[in-house]
Amino acid sequence: MSTISWFIPSLIKGSGGHRTILQHASYLENKGHVCIIYLEDEIGIGDASEKIASLFNIKFSNVFYGWKNAKPSDIAIATVWYSAAFVASLNFQCKKVYFVQDYEAWFNPMGDAYLMAENSYQYGLTPITIGRWLRHTLKNSFNVDGYHFEFGANLDIYKKIHSIKEEKAVCFIYQPDKPRRCSRLGLEALGIVKHRLPNVKIYLYGSDTKDHVWFEHENLGLIDLEQCNELYNKCQVGLCLSSSNPSRIPFEMMAAGLPVVEMWRENNFYDLPESAALLAQQTPESLAEAIIRLLSNDELRDKMSQSGQEFMLDRNLSVETEQFSNAIKNVLSCKAFGDKTIIKMYNAEAVKAEFTREATLSAIHIVAPSRLKKIAMLLPIRLREPLRKAYRIVKGN
Numbered sequence: 001m002s003t004i005s006w007f008i009p010s011l012i013k014g015s016g017g018h019r020t021i022l023q024h025a026s027y028l029e030n031k032g033h034v035c036i037i038y039l040e041d042e043i044g045i046g047d048a049s050e051k052i053a054s055l056f057n058i059k060f061s062n063v064f065y066g067w068k069n070a071k072p073s074d075i076a077i078a079t080v081w082y083s084a085a086f087v088a089s090l091n092f093q094c095k096k097v098y099f100v101q102d103y104e105a106w107f108n109p110m111g112d113a114y115l116m117a118e119n120s121y122q123y124g125l126t127p128i129t130i131g132r133w134l135r136h137t138l139k140n141s142f143n144v145d146g147y148h149f150e151f152g153a154n155l156d157i158y159k160k161i162h163s164i165k166e167e168k169a170v171c172f173i174y175q176p177d178k179p180r181r182c183s184r185l186g187l188e189a190l191g192i193v194k195h196r197l198p199n200v201k202i203y204l205y206g207s208d209t210k211d212h213v214w215f216e217h218e219n220l221g222l223i224d225l226e227q228c229n230e231l232y233n234k235c236q237v238g239l240c241l242s243s244s245n246p247s248r249i250p251f252e253m254m255a256a257g258l259p260v261v262e263m264w265r266e267n268n269f270y271d272l273p274e275s276a277a278l279l280a281q282q283t284p285e286s287l288a289e290a291i292i293r294l295l296s297n298d299e300l301r302d303k304m305s306q307s308g309q310e311f312m313l314d315r316n317l318s319v320e321t322e323q324f325s326n327a328i329k330n331v332l333s334c335k336a337f338g339d340k341t342i343i344k345m346y347n348a349e350a351v352k353a354e355f356t357r358e359a360t361l362s363a364i365h366i367v368a369p370s371r372l373k374k375i376a377m378l379l380p381i382r383l384r385e386p387l388r389k390a391y392r393i394v395k396g397n
Contacts, residue, residue, distance in 0.1 A: 001032040002074035002332060005094075007067050007083040010040045011055055014206075014222050016248055017101050020130065021079050022058045024099075027321035028328065029060070037063040038070055040083075075328065080104070084120035095331050098125035100134050100146075102245040103267075107180065118142075128327045133270035134245055136342035147327035148342075151251045151271055152320030153312055157225050158255035160309060164233040169201035170291055171231050171258075172239040173249050174219070176209050182241040182263075183211075189287035190239070191215045196292060203231060232256035236301060237294045239287070246271050251315065254308030259301055261290045264350035273345050276308035280351035290351040 006025055011018055025035040037060050039048055044065035053059050067083070070076070072092040078084040081104040087096050098120070105117035121127065121138055127146030129135045135148035172190060176183040190202050194215040202217040205228070210219060223231070229252075232238060238253040239261050246268055250260040254276050262268050264279035272279070280290035294301050329335075 001034070002328075003034045003036065004028060004075045004077065004328070005036045005038060005070055005073040006077050007038050007070070007079060007087060008040065009080045009083070011051065013055055019056050020101060020248070021099065022052060022056050022060075023317070024321055024324045025060070026058050027318075028325060031325055033328075035060065035062065036071070036073060038067050039063065039065050040067065042066045042068075075331065078120075078125060081117040081120040084123050084125055088123035088125060096125045097328070097331055098123075098127045098146075100127045100129045100138070102180075103134065103137060106244045126331050128324060128331075131245060131271045132342045132345075133267050136270055139342075147330060149320050149323035149327065150315055151246065151248060152315040152317045153248070153252045153255040154225070155255055155312065155316045158229050158232070158252040158312075160257040160305075161229070161233045164230060166236060167201050167234050168197075168199060168295065169203060169235040170237045170239055170295070171203040171205060171235045173206045173241075173247065174204035174209075175207045176211060177207060180242060180244045181247070182243055185282065185284060185287070186239055186241050187213060188284035189291065190217070192284055192288035193291050193295075196288070197295060200295060203235065205231065228252065229256050232258040237261060237291050239291060241287075242267065250277060251312060255312040255315075257305040257309050259294050259304035259308065261287060261294065263287070269344040269346045270342055271345060273307070273311050274348040276304050276311050277346070278304070278351060279346060279348070281353075283353065285353035286351055289353040293351065 004025070006021065008018070008021055025037065029035050037048070037052070042065065044051070048063040048065055049060055052063060067086060070090065073094055075095045075097055076087045076090055077097045077099050078087040079099045084098055087098070090096070105114045108114045108117060121142045121144055127135070127138055127144060129138065129146060129148045131151050132148055135146055138144045138146055170190065170193065172186050173181065174183050174186065175181040191214065193200060194202060202215065203220060204213070204217055205220040205223055208221045220231070232253050233256055235258060238250070238258040240247050240249040240253065241263055243263070243265070244267055246262070250262060250272060253260050260272070260277040262272060262277055262279050263282045265282065268279055278290045278294060280286040294304070
């Protein structure tokens, strides 16, 4: 068996990305490999192994602070864009891998950081991507071949529980600290839903941040995995937005039988099935239309719920980690990459809201007053005066 070095960024409480990295490392250790975890922090506080255990309930024997004192190993794995150049420059011979969970260039404004993140794909490391879209993108944009593994879920946790009473409710993974999760876009869509269907319950979760939200809702904050599954079982629609690689959340929602609403964008076409997800144009009105369509159609919702569960049946987390393990095995044996063609899973048309005068005016009352004047300037001249009037009404003038 092999010794594998992992170069991991500073730990973040509740981070799905960190959990995924550590779960795969743990699986490789269970297969007989020795994993050495190097945390980015040069000066850490407390025992590094205990820190991982306390945050993610995963135990490793070999955990160290800092990357600079890395010892020789058979494989070195970069896990964040700025670790790719470091791994490429290691002064010992080894196989060099890049565990790619997202297109991190998009986390930055167009400039140095954006381009340096794109450069990380061009240092000669072998990428192993989570999902198909990333592998397709690296090949299509940079002519870089690699491996991928499918999005999975822990089916021991995420599953249908028929004893949980279903509510007419929507849950939204709300993470304003992550711009790619489009928290503001989601809130505006949900505000429209709440305005048109006042009896719908809105749940936010995924962050301890308590921002101003102008409609009635319940913010659950950070909740554990079992509580997530309970939430998915009692809601009728799950909203998860990603402007880069798909989140793991929709796959966990599908495993629990929860229909998913996402954005109709290229990054979601390769990994989300059209039988269990409804993709809408990226406007709040269109996202709201998709949510309302599902809330109002029991037959469609039941069909998508069943399809999601069936789609996830062979995607247990163990399958995902086994696919990653096989990719590591292929890297060690210099095996060919296999089929390089990635086919889209989602081919349906986007859900699109009609932008009529009535629809526009029905939505503005749930928009934060500070935004109404800005929105007015984007509308045709004939619609500006009604919007200005609405602004005066909302402000109480």
